[in-house]
Amino acid sequence: MFGARCYRRVVPAMEGLAEEFRMPKAPAPQNPSDARSEDAVRAAIVSAMVDLLRLGLSQGTSGNVSARFGNGFLVTPSGIPAEELRPEDIVAMSWDGGFTHALSPSSEWRFHRDILAARPEFGAVVHAHPTYCTAFAICGREIPAVHYMIAAAGGPTIRCAPYAPYGTEALSKAALVALEGRAGCLLANHGMIAAGSDLRKALWLAVEMEALCRQYAAALQVGAPLILSDDEIRRTVERFRSYGPREAANNAG
Numbered sequence: 076m077f078g079a080r081c082y083r084r085v086v087p088a089m090e091g092l093a094e095e096f097r098m099p100k101a102p103a104p105q106n107p108s109d110a111r112s113e114d115a116v117r118a119a120i121v122s123a124m125v126d127l128l129r130l131g132l133s134q135g136t137s138g139n140v141s142a143r144f145g146n147g148f149l150v151t152p153s154g155i156p157a158e159e160l161r162p163e164d165i166v167a168m169s170w171d172g173g174f175t176h177a178l179s180p181s182s183e184w185r186f187h188r189d190i191l192a193a194r195p196e197f198g199a200v201v202h203a204h205p206t207y208c209t210a211f212a213i214c215g216r217e218i219p220a221v222h223y224m225i226a227a228a229g230g231p232t233i234r235c236a237p238y239a240p241y242g243t244e245a246l247s248k249a250a251l252v253a254l255e256g257r258a259g260c261l262l263a264n265h266g267m268i269a270a271g272s273d274l275r276k277a278l279w280l281a282v283e284m285e286a287l288c289r290q291y292a293a294a295l296q297v298g299a300p301l302i303l304s305d306d307e308i309r310r311t312v313e314r315f316r317s318y319g320p321r322e323a324a325n326n327a328g
């Protein structure tokens with residue numbers, strides 16, 4: 076199917092893997108992409124990467140996207156700009172981090188793998204360095220409930236994971252902690268992560284998080300932002316759960 080590039084690299088990536096993630100099998104796939112062909116999921120990942128660029132959420136070769144598929148997951152390769160990316164460039168990986176592809180997976184494959192493995196409710200993960208999310212991440216600041224749309228990320232705060240070098244197990248662990256009970260987080264001095272049951276929802280959340288950070292940054296210049304109560308955000312999370320992100324976004328007043 077992907078004859079243009081040979082599959083020569085096999086990486087047994089078990090070493091350095093945290094004990095809790097050495098799972099022989101991933102959680103049962105639960106996302107709608109199960110019903111889709113591999114080609115369709117590869118195309119959807121490419122399209123999500125192009126959207127990240129188009130929406131101004133990523134620059135150059137930064138930003139990477141993954142989606143659960145079959146007995147593993149599919150993730151964008153390292154070092155190919157979104158506008159040059161082809162569906163066959165997307166790297167299929169197993170849960171132990173192994174892959175067979177001419178291209179290397181994104182340097183951030185580890186947190187994509189660990190998030191999908193630890194959180195069966197997620198079918199896709201988006202990572203990028205959008206300006207306003209990253210500005211707060213540079214300051215190591217979590218985002219409080221300055222707007223009810225923060226409920227899209229699952230709770231009254233968007234946490235900022237402490238800094239760890241890109242691609243490391245330490246970064247992956249920090250991200251998992253920051254994502255507890257949430258679908259999105261910031262990564263200190265780096266960027267952000269948004270997850271969702273499918274690619275569309277993960278991308279939607281990435282857009283909402285950047286909008287929220289932009290609004291919060293503007294509000295800080297205007298005056299002292301008022302913070303909504305945890306109870307109010309809890310109720311909004313419930314409403315979003317009932318109606319889904321598309322409806323939540325469309326009906327947002």
Ligand SMILES: [Zn+2]
Pocket residue numbers: 137138183202203204241265266
């Ligand atoms: Zn990054």
